[in-house]
Amino acid sequence: MTSTRYTVDDVMTKTVVTVTPDTEFKAIADAIKRWKVTAVPVVADGDRVVGIVSEADLLPKEEFHDHPPGMIDQMRRLGDTAKAGSIRAEELMSSPAVVIGPGASLPEAARLMAGRRVKRLPVVDADGRLKGIVSRADLLKIFLRPDDDLAAEIRREVVDRLFPDSHRDVKVDVTWGVATLTGHVPDTALIPVAARLAQSVEGVVRVDCRLEGPAPA
Template sequence: MTSRPFTVADVMTRKVVAVEPGAEFKEIVTAMERWKVTALPVVEGEGRVVGVVSEADLLLKEEFHDHRLGLVEQLRNLEATAKAGSRRAKDLMTRPAVTIGPDASLPRAARTMASHRVKRLPVVDDQGVIQGIVSRSDLLKVFLRPDEDLAAEVRRDVVEPLFPLSGARVAVRVDGGVVTLSGEVRDTALVPVATRLARAVEGVVDVRCELTGRTKPQGS
């Protein structure tokens, strides 16, 4: 039976530090410093995410602190100057928040972070209520899986289904997340498939394939 792929729910942090729309500037900064985070979800009601306030949003106040803008420059930087003059989360936050669902795959979460240039994503349910938060470091947790777990999964989900007759002659070794497949198999056409499937196992860093075709006995 093929293992279920890891999802955001498997790696996300369930204890979330968030602020309400009315949170004051200093309150937000204090929360970031206390919990060592660079962004906070802004939630209202029963926990519905309405935005995210980040260090970048807050630093606009410092950026424009001693800099008086002309009218043309103000018009070009309406959002930035508005945030620089604000002091509550509802006016400082970036909206709509970039979020992700708990059932999303880890590659999808990574692509979303990269495309939006953010370091973390609020995880929300179908109603937009916060369930957790997932960060770049959370996505790397799968690479902490023990080598023996990876070896067992590769054998169960890759070797045994692909090589039901010769699988017993295939050795699966994992060292530091690097899988080595060695031994003899009947059907060498499946070797590239085995390599690809082994590399797709969550937590595998790389695959070294040393599989060869079964040597026929002399005289056969």
């Protein structure tokens, strides 16, 4: 018994602005501004992702623009001070890039972003070729599913399957992503199962399970 499984491929941006390892600093900054993105993958050898350049990678150039880093800064922030003097993507990029496959689940992507403290993930195929990019905002798209769609999926995948003989006695309402289940079911042991499965439906914000045992005769 499973609900619709959405993957990275369902929410990722498939048209991606990229640069090559020899792209100059100013061209990278221009691409980020023009396309209103916060980072660009660096690709080489047939769209294989070799790194990623973010706004954060460009900022040291401005930070140390009017005063060169002192000895303490150089010792404490070797990466940043090195980037302050860099002019090409291959020198500025974070490498290897943290990537994910198009078939990965949305929770997998969210956990990887949180664990690696990144805001977006290049999406690559088995050969490392770029297929898209997924951001934290993309992962939130699933919560924009219409309430009617969520209610229909909960009824079809949870209520109808768990309670085939009494599904008509269960009411499912979804408002702003919050699912409310009310009614009477023959087996109270299945009530927490219903709540858990309803919560697992992609796009559900919270479940208010008010199911009860058999109605009094």
